[in-house]
Amino acid sequence: MSMANLSFFFSEAAVNLRRSGITAMVTLFTIAISLVLMGAFLLATMNLESFLQQMQAEALVTAYLKPQVGLSDAKALRLRLTSLEEIENIELITPEQAAAELFSSSDDQQLLQIGITPDSNPLPATLRIKVKPGMRLTPLLERLKTEDEIDNISYGEDLFRQFQGISDLLWTASLVIVIFLGLASLFIVYNTVRLTFFMRREEIVIMKLVGATNWFVRGPFIVEGLIQGITGALISILFLFASYRFILAKLALFTPFFVTDIGLDQFFKLAVKLFMMGTILGISGSLLSLRDISRYSKSVPEGV
Amino acid sequence: MIQLQNVTRIFPNGVRALDNVSLTIDPGDFVFLVGPSGAGKSTFLRMLFREDLPTEGKVFVDGKEISSMPESRVPYLRRNLGIVLQDFQLLKTRTVAENVAFGLRVIGASSSIISSRVQEALEQVGLSHKRRMFPTELSGGEQQRVCIARAIVNNPLILITDEPTGNLDPIISQEIMQLFLEINSRGTTVIMATHNHNLVNKLRKRVVALVDGRIIKDEAGGTYAYE
Numbered sequence: 001m002s003m004a005n006l007s008f009f010f011s012e013a014a015v016n017l018r019r020s021g022i023t024a025m026v027t028l029f030t031i032a033i034s035l036v037l038m039g040a041f042l043l044a045t046m047n048l049e050s051f052l053q054q055m056q057a058e059a060l061v062t063a064y065l066k067p068q069v070g071l072s073d074a075k076a077l078r079l080r081l082t083s084l085e086e087i088e089n090i091e092l093i094t095p096e097q098a099a100a101e102l103f104s105s106s107d108d109q110q111l112l113q114i115g116i117t118p119d120s121n122p123l124p125a126t127l128r129i130k131v132k133p134g135m136r137l138t139p140l141l142e143r144l145k146t147e148d149e150i151d152n153i154s155y156g157e158d159l160f161r162q163f164q165g166i167s168d169l170l171w172t173a174s175l176v177i178v179i180f181l182g183l184a185s186l187f188i189v190y191n192t193v194r195l196t197f198f199m200r201r202e203e204i205v206i207m208k209l210v211g212a213t214n215w216f217v218r219g220p221f222i223v224e225g226l227i228q229g230i231t232g233a234l235i236s237i238l239f240l241f242a243s244y245r246f247i248l249a250k251l252a253l254f255t256p257f258f259v260t261d262i263g264l265d266q267f268f269k270l271a272v273k274l275f276m277m278g279t280i281l282g283i284s285g286s287l288l289s290l291r292d293i294s295r296y297s298k299s300v301p302e303g304v
Numbered sequence: 305m306i307q308l309q310n311v312t313r314i315f316p317n318g319v320r321a322l323d324n325v326s327l328t329i330d331p332g333d334f335v336f337l338v339g340p341s342g343a344g345k346s347t348f349l350r351m352l353f354r355e356d357l358p359t360e361g362k363v364f365v366d367g368k369e370i371s372s373m374p375e376s377r378v379p380y381l382r383r384n385l386g387i388v389l390q391d392f393q394l395l396k397t398r399t400v401a402e403n404v405a406f407g408l409r410v411i412g413a414s415s416s417i418i419s420s421r422v423q424e425a426l427e428q429v430g431l432s433h434k435r436r437m438f439p440t441e442l443s444g445g446e447q448q449r450v451c452i453a454r455a456i457v458n459n460p461l462i463l464i465t466d467e468p469t470g471n472l473d474p475i476i477s478q479e480i481m482q483l484f485l486e487i488n489s490r491g492t493t494v495i496m497a498t499h500n501h502n503l504v505n506k507l508r509k510r511v512v513a514l515v516d517g518r519i520i521k522d523e524a525g526g527t528y529a530y531e
Contacts, residue, residue: 002412019397206393209353210454211383212410213376294375 005219012220013227020196024228027192031232031281032239034185035274039240041174042270043262048170050262052163053136061129061137063144064152067122074125077149081127084143086135091128098123124151182281189228189285193221197289204293214293221286229282233275240274241267305331305462305493306352311361313347313517321347322358323517329495331461334488336504337497338528339514345497348514349466352495353385354378366461383411386455386492390467394439394450401426401435404453411458425453429483445476452483462493469500477503504528 017024065074071094078092093101099121129144131137137155144153197204207217244267262270306329313322321344329335337345350356351363354370363371370381394403401422408418426432429449439447448468455463463484469477481503488494498504504511504527511526512519521530 004409004414005412008409008412202393203395206395206406207410208379209382209387209393210407210410211379211381211385211458213379216379216410216412 005216009219009223013223016196016200016220017224017227020199023192023195024224027189028228028232028235030188031185031229031278032235034181034281035233035236035278036239038174038178038181038277039236039270039274040243041170041177042273043240043244043267045167045170045174046262046266046270048163048167050266052160052167061131061140061144061153061155063127063129063147063150064154065125065127065149066151067124069125069149071125073149074127077147078127081129081144081147084140086131086140086143088130088132090130093126093128095121095123095125098126178277182277185281186285186288189225189281190289193225193286193289196224197221197293217293218286218290221290222283225282225284225286226279227282229278229280229285230275232282233278236278237271237274241271305329305333305366306495307362307364308348308351309362309364311351311358311363313344313351313356314359320517322351325361325514325517325519327512327519327522329493331493332488332491334485334494334507334509335496336507336509336511336526336528337495337514338499338504338511338530341499343514344517345514346466347517349464349495349497352462352464353382353387383458384461386452386458386460386463388448388451388455388463388465388468390470394447394454396439399436399438400431400442400450400453403439403450404457407454407457421457422453425457428456428486429453443476445472445479448472448476448480449483452480452487456487456492460492462495463487465494465496467497467499469498469503474502481507501528 065077069077074092074094078090081087082090102123127150129140131140137160141153141155144150204217306327308325308327311322311325312320314320323344325344325348337348339345347356351358351371352365354373358371361371362369365381366384368381370378373381395406398406404422404425405418408421413421422435423432426435429452431446431449431453434442434446439450442450448471452468455465465484468484469480472480477500484494484496485507508525508527510524511521511528513521513530515530
């Protein structure tokens with residue numbers, strides 16, 4: 001494609017966008033609104049995911065060792081596990097320390113009732129494992145289960161599973177919404193380009209008469225779609241960014257313990273995704289509506 | 305230059321627009337296509353720029369069999385043809401120069417080539433002084449001359465024209481016809497469908513008469529009469 005062609009496409013697209021005014025604006029804002037909604041869902045999901053990761057990272061994993069594991073074996077295991085990259089530190093709690101902790105915090109009578117006394121101590125040795133921030137919990141748990149000395153692992157699984165469930169649900173909902181809104185926007189772009197195409201049919205007939213290829217005729221429409229897609233994406237990114245910062249600031253005032261921030265790098269990744277979606281929407285909407293261009297660009301209707 | 309071999313065109317509604325038409329047109333010829341309305345003149349012309357396809361038979365243009373040509377090659381065929389139709393088909397939102405330039409823009413010509421060729425074509429049709437005007441500011445004859453300028457801006461081998469004087473008065477029609485003769489004198493083959501008895505009778509060029517899709521007369525230096 002020559003530079004002359006490209007410059008023709010862009011100048012034609014600019015003229016046509018100006019001429020079709022309101023129609024072009026409607027398409028642009030439809031893309032922007034769809035992308036804002038898609039982005040909002042993705043952002044909410046990413047935040048929950050980030051919260052979940054934070055929760056996982058802060059979780060203290062307690063590994064209960066088998067009763068027959070001696071202190072020296074427990075120390076050896078602790079040493080072995082400390083080298084794992086997910087682990088920040090490991091504290092070894094001997095059965096005596098565990099019992100002492102229990103007796104300092106619980107009602108002695110209740111403990112006596114379940115058979116725990118300072119002399120007869122059924123508590124196993126345990127490892128309290130602190131996970132490094134940002135590390136995922138599941139692979140670590142899998143790794144811990146392979147250790148023979150470990151009898152049981154506890155990590156607040158109920159709460160974790162609940163949040164994981166919400167996160168999975170939100171991902172599914174986001175996916176459905178992205179697909180649904182994507183198709184809806186595609187349909188609107190398709191119809192707008194179709195409308196513009198019929199409005200400019202005379203021009204297209206002349207283009208074809210003087211030897212324009214189908215791709216040359218499509219060129220300005222594709223550039224129009226591209227401009228609308230990119231502009232819509234940029235509007236949605238700016239709007240989302242401003243709203244997100246605003247909502248985060250408000251949330252921080254009311255629920256400081258719950259607020260997570262996905263960070264600028266994650267937001268940038270989301271912005272890139274929205275930008276790509278806008279571009280693809282604009283171009284594919286145009287391409288779809290121009291696929292049967294030859295049928296509508298004859299100088300005289302067939303059969304006359 | 306142009307050859308039709310046993311061309312028949314039957315429309316989906318059963319109308320036989322062309323019926324076993326065979327014809328050869330040599331390079332540099334000037335051919336009038338005459339006949340009553342509905343005789344198949346426009347269908348004949350549309351076959352030449354592949355706007356329509358024969359139901360049977362073959363069409364050759366510049367040695368190439370265009371009826372079986374893939375759709376993607378059609379634009380390249382048309383770049384060697386100039387086409388002028390009865391309704392002027394000018395873009396009202398573009399100036400005279402921009403309308404003429406259109407034929408060069410679509411083939412990706414550079415700005416300098418476009419500028420010089422447009423000037424040349426407008427001079428040939430005597431409208432270079434109106435290059436910045438819009439079609440609506442021109443008379444019918446002038447609009448048709450802009451169409452002719454657009455058709456010749458690519459230096460086509462063949463000029464196909466369908467009723468170019470149909471909407472014009474006799475004096476303007478003569479001027480337009482003079483233009484076609486000049487273009488023809490430079491070697492361009494001209495095929496013109498017309499109902500204009502006077503012009504055909506006056507110029508005494510080759511006349512092909514079509515009636516009910518059949519060629520009933522093909523006469524060098526002929527007249528309009530075909531009944």
